Amino acid sequence: MRTLKILLEKEFRQIFRNPAILRLIFIMPIVQLLILPLAADYEVKNINIAVVDQDRSSYSRKLTDKIAASSYFNLVTYTNSYTEAIQEVEKDKADVVLQIPPAFEKDLIKEDKAKLFMALNAINGVKANLGGVYLRSIISDFNGEVRLEWVQLPRFNPQPMIKISSINWFNPLLNYQFFMVPGILVILVTMVGSFLAALNIVKEKEIGTIEQINVTPIRKHQFILGKLIPFWILGLIVLSIGMLLARIFYGIIPEGSLLTIYIFAVVYLLSVLGLGLLISTYTDTQQQAMLISFFLIMVFILLGGLYTSIDSMPQWAQVFTRFNPVTYFIDVMRMVVLKGSSLYDIRYHLLIVTAFGIFLNVWAVISYKKRN
Amino acid sequence: MSTAVKVEHVFKTFQSGKTQIEALKDISFDVSKGELFGLIGPDGAGKTTLFRILTTLMIANKGNAWVDGLEVMGDYKEIRKRVGYMPGRFSLYQDLTVEENLSFFATLFNTSLEENYDLVKDIYVQIEPFKTRRAGALSGGMKQKLALSCALIHSPNVLFLDEPTTGVDAVSRQEFWELLRKLQLQGITIVVSTPYMDEASLCDRVALMQDGKIMDIDSPKGITGKFKKPLWAMSSADMYKLMHDLRADERIDTCYPFGQHHHITFKDDHQEVNPIENFLIDKGHKGLSIEKIEPTIEDCFMELMNR
Structure with a gap:
């Protein structure tokens, strides 16, 4: 116990004397939580549209006005040459081209139908997809108005129709931030925990202090625990700062109990730190450790279900996500924060992450050798 | 013990x-x-x-x-x-x-x-x-x-x-x-x-x-006691030329620079030092100093390395 105490004392002294680590711990959560959720927003706005109006009628103008008036589209070009509009796309000044053919109004009135042509710049798939959807809904809206102008609708629909109304459970307004902020917080805790743990032991190797430690009668598990506990505490501090910021700036108050989150976080941090320690036992320089943890964290984040839904991943990737601790914490965070899940609801998550923690830490202790 | x-x-x-x-x-x-x-x-x-x-x-x-x-x-x-x-x-x-x-x-x-x-x-x-x-x-x-x-x-x-x-x-x-x-x-x-x-x-x-x-x-x-050969320390105004000339001479066994002096051993243990001195003066060396010295550990190390 005395040994462990002095190890912890030493570790905390070193942390508090390293301004870079302190800054990282306090500034990183602020920057990531205040800026990222605003930028990482799926809603697509400001789609630049080029309208090719070859009709120049009152309807075509009305449609153009309607599009320009919507908050999603910026009308950048209004022309009658399709070639010119496509050139705008090539110059990346326009994302969508809407072509209104000659005799659009005439056909619509006389033949009761008219055609429009839409060309989407699919370099940014999300933007093209959503742009197309938005545009289609504006056009169908326009269509309804036209019909109303010409046809007196009967009081009851002549054909039976199903009207759908929906409600969004757990996040009624589909507030994007409610969904993203808990996830980003998980990434934050993961990064702080694994990077700091990985770099710490390697630093001792790099500057040679581990030599002096290795010739002492210190036990392996004491050494590893002495490394684990400080970063465990730091991880929980970062989590607390993050939760506080989420509450102040986004009004995110967990539906479930904070205790549930902390219990899971304690176990989760153990597995993340174990990963960090494991990396550090296999590397010799801080550079190597940094690159390996960066690579792993990158994979974990992209396959963690933060930005993309796991259900829509291919089968093999879904299998991989089951071995990704990040997935479980993101899931738990969303469950507890939005749905109010209890410890009982997350019992399997807890169990699996505990298993990860034990596996990684035992591996780290075994592979840390005092002699070679 | x-x-x-x-x-x-x-x-x-x-x-x-x-x-x-x-x-x-x-x-x-x-x-x-x-x-x-x-x-x-x-x-x-x-x-x-x-x-x-x-x-x-x-x-x-x-x-x-x-x-x-x-x-x-x-x-x-x-x-x-x-x-x-x-x-x-x-x-x-x-x-x-x-x-x-x-x-x-x-x-x-x-x-x-x-x-x-x-x-x-x-x-x-x-x-x-x-x-x-x-x-x-x-x-x-x-x-x-x-x-x-x-x-x-x-x-x-x-x-x-x-x-x-x-x-x-x-x-x-x-x-x-x-x-x-x-x-x-x-x-x-x-x-x-x-x-x-x-x-x-x-x-x-x-x-x-x-x-x-x-x-x-x-x-x-x-x-140092195992170093049996007589050892000489030489120096002159132009140390580099001195080493060059000594190493070129066939009577010289080894010649190593040691700080202010060169340490020299001869091939023949009974080699007189005067002929060497005259030879060096002929070569134009000024401020020549030659003295017999006791070997140091480093001399022994050099000798062992060459064996």
Whole structure:
């Protein structure tokens, strides 16, 4: 116990004397939580549209006005040459081209139908997809108005129709931030925990202090625990700062109990730190450790279900996500924060992450050798 | 006298890509209790590897070694309690203060500075004025003294010092050796390595190492005593030309630059020095000085290397 105490004392002294680590711990959560959720927003706005109006009628103008008036589209070009509009796309000044053919109004009135042509710049798939959807809904809206102008609708629909109304459970307004902020917080805790743990032991190797430690009668598990506990505490501090910021700036108050989150976080941090320690036992320089943890964290984040839904991943990737601790914490965070899940609801998550923690830490202790 | 360190036929090879590097080739020697034993050899001779094996940080490929009567393979846990090791590179925490480093290592050995104060007193009083200073901010000599204190804090029976005086100024080096002498008086066996040949004469016995092999083990006097050839020191105004001319002459066996002089041996032990002197004057050398000298460890080292 005395040994462990002095190890912890030493570790905390070193942390508090390293301004870079302190800054990282306090500034990183602020920057990531205040800026990222605003930028990482799926809603697509400001789609630049080029309208090719070859009709120049009152309807075509009305449609153009309607599009320009919507908050999603910026009308950048209004022309009658399709070639010119496509050139705008090539110059990346326009994302969508809407072509209104000659005799659009005439056909619509006389033949009761008219055609429009839409060309989407699919370099940014999300933007093209959503742009197309938005545009289609504006056009169908326009269509309804036209019909109303010409046809007196009967009081009851002549054909039976199903009207759908929906409600969004757990996040009624589909507030994007409610969904993203808990996830980003998980990434934050993961990064702080694994990077700091990985770099710490390697630093001792790099500057040679581990030599002096290795010739002492210190036990392996004491050494590893002495490394684990400080970063465990730091991880929980970062989590607390993050939760506080989420509450102040986004009004995110967990539906479930904070205790549930902390219990899971304690176990989760153990597995993340174990990963960090494991990396550090296999590397010799801080550079190597940094690159390996960066690579792993990158994979974990992209396959963690933060930005993309796991259900829509291919089968093999879904299998991989089951071995990704990040997935479980993101899931738990969303469950507890939005749905109010209890410890009982997350019992399997807890169990699996505990298993990860034990596996990684035992591996780290075994592979840390005092002699070679 | 009983032995404190015993090394028997130790081999160590490192794999570097596809080539194998033999760091230690069949090393054997004994160090008696209370002895100040020096491992002398240039960089890359294998001194650090040998230290790492003896301090249980590395496992030898072949052979065995005992420290304080304990086998390095099996009893490594017990050995760690009984030896002090000061690595060649400064390996204390640079961001901790002098005092914090000492108490940290004392605690790891389950002791305290107060308990073994007598042992480290001589050294500690020199660094005490800086005890609140961070180790990283100390001068080279002070760092070495702190490292020595940390290696001594648990009152070890055997002390391993890997190049403790490398990169330390001449005055600090001398002080450091005086400290080692004092420690020796307290009954601690000290094994020290150094690349500086002049420090060899300060040891009780030395082993001359080169390329992973021990070339000779003896007391410094014993080693210089084996140098049978007469040795001459020569100097002139143009030292480079002097060496060039001497090496070109067929009567000369060896000629090495040694600080202010060149040390020269002749092929024939009974060679008169006058003909050589005249020859050099003919060559246009000015301010010529020639005198017979006693060989140093370095002369013996050079001679052994050429064998």
